[in-house]
Amino acid sequence: MAEDNSKQYIEVRLGNDLYGIEIKYIDSIIVMHNITRVPKAQSYFLGVINLRGEVIPVMSLSRRLGVDENEFTSATRIIIIKPEPQSAPVGMIVDEVNEVITLDEADIQKMNYDENDSASAYSLGIGKLGDNLINILNIPEIAGKED
């Protein structure tokens, strides 16, 4: 079992970069669905999908983080996230889901971002796993407020 100071993350890929999403936020991981566009929504929201009879909004994680967007492939996945245990689910599209990793808190380095940089709010720090650097995502901040 994991020690007190370690948490499990799902390692995902956007373009060439790796990101970590803490496992407690993840409801499920599904393959690409048909997305119905929602007009006049925030630009990073691609629309809504029908997940087993439930209508769920889906965002492009790349667009949200301001990195280059890639075409959908057979590896593209939608991660269904619940920012809070009680909150409504929201989908985030990633280029690939790799594996579950365990990181000790000591392995995660807090970054000194510029305070005005909006991207800083989306990251909790950089995790080191072997040679790879993994950007640990601040999921509640990325999901946005539910109001």
Added chain:
Amino acid sequence: MDVSQYLEIFIEETKEHLQSLNSHILILEKEPENESTINEIFRAAHSLKGMSGTMGYTKMQHLTHVMENVFSEIRNGKMKATSELVDVLFKGLDILESYLAAIQADGTEGNLDSEDIINALNNILNTGLGVADPDSGPSKSLAGEITMVPPSENEKEKFRYLKLEEHEKKAIAKALSLDLNVIGLTIYIQEYCVLKGARAFMVNRTLEEHGEIIKLDPSAQDLEDEKYDFDYSAFLITKETPENIINYAMSVSEVKEVVADYIRLSKDELDTYLNAIKQEEALISSPKPAVEPGSLKAGGAAPARQTTKPIANRSVRVDIEKLDGLMNLVSELIIAKNSLVSSSSALHNQLDMTFFDQMEYLERVTTNLHESVMRVRMVPIENVVNRFPRMIRDLSKSLNKQMELYMTGEETELDRTVIDEIGDPLMHLLRNAADHGLESSEERIRLGKDPVGSIFLDAYQDGNNVVIEVRDDGAGINTEKIKKKAIDKGVITEEQVARMTDKDIIDILFMPSFSTSENVTDVSGRGVGLDVVKTKIEALGGDIEAKTKEGQGSNFIIRLPLTLAIIQALMVKISDEKYALPLGNIQTVENIFHKDIKKVNGKEVLNLRGDVIPIIRLGEILDCPNVEDREQVLVVVVKKGERYAGMVVDELIGQLEIVISSIGKYIKNHRIISGATILGNGEVALILDVNSLI
């Protein structure tokens, strides 16, 4: 006895009784002689006292007891329901309400003191009785009451204070003429008795073995429903003596005490009634013998009841969550049915006719099922608005303006969830009307208006909407004042104002933090106002609109959707995307040549059979890709209130019953989309909020 399990019922019922008291006292103030109202008040107060006593809420019990005494005096005609008295009574009710609120919050009454009110009531009781003119009281009924031993002799003989109906007196006269005994008795049940309803029934049954019960107080129904304290009174026609009757009654277990005595009528009355009986008998060839032991059931006083007691409500209280569960199942059923329909249409050639017959049958059943479940959730709006007359009365006093509230359409039904939410916005609008809308009496007289201002609350159904209008005949909204204020507050610029129509200006009222009242009063004018009302109503899927005529009053019109979960919609295609338009908004669909759409002031309009309506190109508003211009366009004409608009779509798919799902709160899109629905093939289609587009 552990009563906690009854707490919920107690709270529910107390609310009902308090509401009943509120509205009936209001009626009483206007019609002091209305006997059925007094009886209703008395019954509500009495039940309230009994219930709070049983639950161990002594403060509540004490206060209701004193109030009941007052009601009792009013009922006996010894006091008049003056405006001052009604004020005190209302204050008492307010305290009861705060007790109830405290009970609801933490199960205790709290430590609010009701001593002042109790003293005030007692004072009124003492003085009121002292000055009461013995001649002005309903002396007829007093003298008509049983004349015998002075009532003070035995406090326990409550039956002596009962008021008899005409036909009951006749029955007594008849019995006396047949040399039968008429015995009045009061039965006291042990206070630890659990099933006092059943106990009363057993006592009555025993009594009926020896005679006929001609009157019960409370009524047989109330006794059965345990709507009495621990004692009740009865009048019995029998051959037995009071002593024997006491013995019979005491033989039933859990009966604490029984007091009984002969009932006699004065000589005059006896003769009058006997004559009346003779005349009746002459008219009706088959007289009904007054005495026939056991001929009537325990509710021997049934004819007396029908005037006062409404038919018992055959209803079941159901937790709203259970209904929500049921609604969800119906929603899923409809989605399943829709997908069955869409997959069967693909196999059209391979299926025979009976399949489609059955399919149609299934569609009918699911639609009816949905409607039934919807109807179960509907509650008359009365449940919300019945507290308003009282509120207006209070406002009238506190604002020192004369006003009257007229309500219509209280029976209009709305979904339970809407009912729960709509109270506050309505209250706000009424307060606004009373405070800002209506002028002071002096001002009204000066303007040649009726010094008493009128506020109207009208509810009615209009297609798939329920409309609630709050109207007043006051000064109306001063658009100049709004303009000035809006510019002062920096809400809009002067240039903007120049281009605004009166309607646009009135809409400023609904913007956050805008209040035109120059002096903030207790009642309204703190700057949080109409914007809150608007937000709340929009959250319920409705909208609000204001109309005004300077000097003649203003009108706030609230439009709410009848159903929240499942609607009939017209499915349309715009470029290659599917959208649902709620059918309730749609008037007609027109096929129009593009050249018929004209431009006026840079806006596209269409002259449709004499009406000029604005054209909305949905494809552009929704940023649809590949919008192409065609020679002929389809225009869906929609209506919002009295306004029309034509929406250009590319293709009609057809009518569909759709289940509304929320698109969640993460996506913010200016309310153009009111929700989403899952189609038969699993696709998601968005529902357009027509109201926000017009």
